[in-house]
Amino acid sequence: SAKQLELAAKLSYQAAKGKNMPSLDASLNAAYLNEAPAATFRLPPLFTPITTEVGTKKQFDGTLLLTYPLFTGFAVTASVDKAKFEQEKARLKALDLKRNLYIQATTLYTSIIALNQTIKAQNEAKSAVTDAYKKAKGFYENGMLPLSDLYNIQAKRYAIEAEIVDSMSQKTQLLNQLA
Numbered sequence: 001s002a003k004q005l006e007l008a009a010k011l012s013y014q015a016a017k018g019k020n021m022p023s024l025d026a027s028l029n030a031a032y033l034n035e036a037p038a039a040t041f042r043l044p045p046l047f048t049p050i051t052t053e054v055g056t057k058k059q060f061d062g063t064l065l066l067t068y069p070l071f072t073g074f075a076v077t078a079s080v081d082k083a084k085f086e087q088e089k090a091r092l093k094a095l096d097l098k099r100n101l102y103i104q105a106t107t108l109y110t111s112i113i114a115l116n117q118t119i120k121a122q123n124e125a126k127s128a129v130t131d132a133y134k135k136a137k138g139f140y141e142n143g144m145l146p147l148s149d150l151y152n153i154q155a156k157r158y159a160i161e162a163e164i165v166d167s168m169s170q171k172t173q174l175l176n177q178l179a
Helices: 002-018 075-141 147-178
Strands: 023-032 038-041 050-053 058-067
Touching: 002 075, 075 147
Parallel strands: none
Antiparallel strands: 023 058, 038 050
16 A cells, blocks of 8 residues: 555656646537528618528537646645655655565564474473473382472473463464464
8 A cells, every 4th residue: 555655646746747847738629510500681671681601511620729837936846846755755655664564574583483492492391391200200109209299290291381382372373473
């Protein structure tokens, strides 16, 4: 839409410039009559009226008009300058929107990469906690570890799994925004 606004401002500028240019107008009119036009002349009352044709059945009328503004009180120049500034403003606005889109896309892309690394680290942490849980379970079965410590390790594993699900959800949201 910003590109269309830029195009509209450009066309408006060109139209304003056109007000300062000469213009050429042409028109052509044609009339086809059923009968030729006639005029009746009545001379002194003693003579008989005289009727004569004063035109043809086909009549054409053409006009060609060239106009050029000599002095407009600077109103046209001011409107041209204003239209030029509006065109430049629209162009800069479109460039700014484009730049902002690039920045947002880059930010989203880097956030997705960061989340991928976070998910990788969380999976490694889950693997380490799972291995620690297996060892702790062996210690518990041999009576070397209290049950509460085993539950703490299991709770930590569930917390890491929840973090992985949360990170995956954030990654999906960012991918949808990027799309």
